[in-house]
Amino acid sequence: MRRDSIVQTWQVEVTLISRAPLAEEHRDRITTALSGPVIIADDNRNGTMSITFRVRAESRDRAVFEASSALTDAARQTLGDILPFLGISAGRDGGTASELAPSLVGYIEISTLLGVSRQRARELAEKHGLFPAPVARLATGPVFTLESVQEFLSKWERKGGRPPKKRVS
Structure with a gap:
């Protein structure tokens, strides 16, 4: 046996x-x-x-x-x-x-962790300079380690409201 x-x-x-x-x-x-x-x-x-x-x-x-x-x-x-x-x-x-493996998160989990919409989570992931790089890109989208997103959250300076609209002169 x-x-x-x-x-x-x-x-x-x-x-x-x-x-x-x-x-x-x-x-x-x-x-x-x-x-x-x-x-x-x-x-x-x-x-x-x-x-x-x-x-x-x-x-x-x-x-x-x-x-x-x-x-x-x-x-x-x-x-x-x-x-x-x-x-x-x-x-x-x-x-x-x-x-067994690092805890992984996608946009839905990130939106929950950050308290933002899924669209805002994606925008932060794609455009914020401090946001961690994904560890993989699947058909459903990129995935990140939970630890790296939590580290971002600890450093992220949340700004309230929408940015002012640009005026056309």
């Missing part, structure tokens, strides 16, 4: 964008649906939330799949919708979880 076919307990942390903390009722429902110890933590500073729970699987890849499926099912049951997530990290229970 191969070692990786042994079912083990994995601790998984899923990172999501959060416009506002989940209501206590929704937290309780998700916790019940995921069955077992669940930690839901908000990071208001970064506009994210993490949900940490355990799954049983033969490998880290399978643990990520199981966690993704479990959270998607729990959100559909309790909220009537999915919770789109940015990244997953997984590690053997009691060990250190490691991220």
Whole structure:
């Protein structure tokens, strides 16, 4: 029997964008649906939330799949919708979880993080000198690392209102 076919307990942390903390009722429902110890933590500073729970699987890849499926099912049951997530990290229970890939965001997630429209998020990404470069360009558009966008957000000097119209002389 191969070692990786042994079912083990994995601790998984899923990172999501959060416009506002989940209501206590929704937290309780998700916790019940995921069955077992669940930690839901908000990071208001970064506009994210993490949900940490355990799954049983033969490998880290399978643990990520199981966690993704479990959270998607729990959100559909309790909220009537999915919770789109940015990244997953997984590690053997009691060990250190490691991220499988950097958390990635597109224009929709950026607009939520920055509190602007999708069009404004795209404009900032294309024209603002401090905005990070995308790590990939997919058919759906460019993707950026969450960390680089959060760094931009910490340096961005938001200006209110529309710029004045140029007068034609």
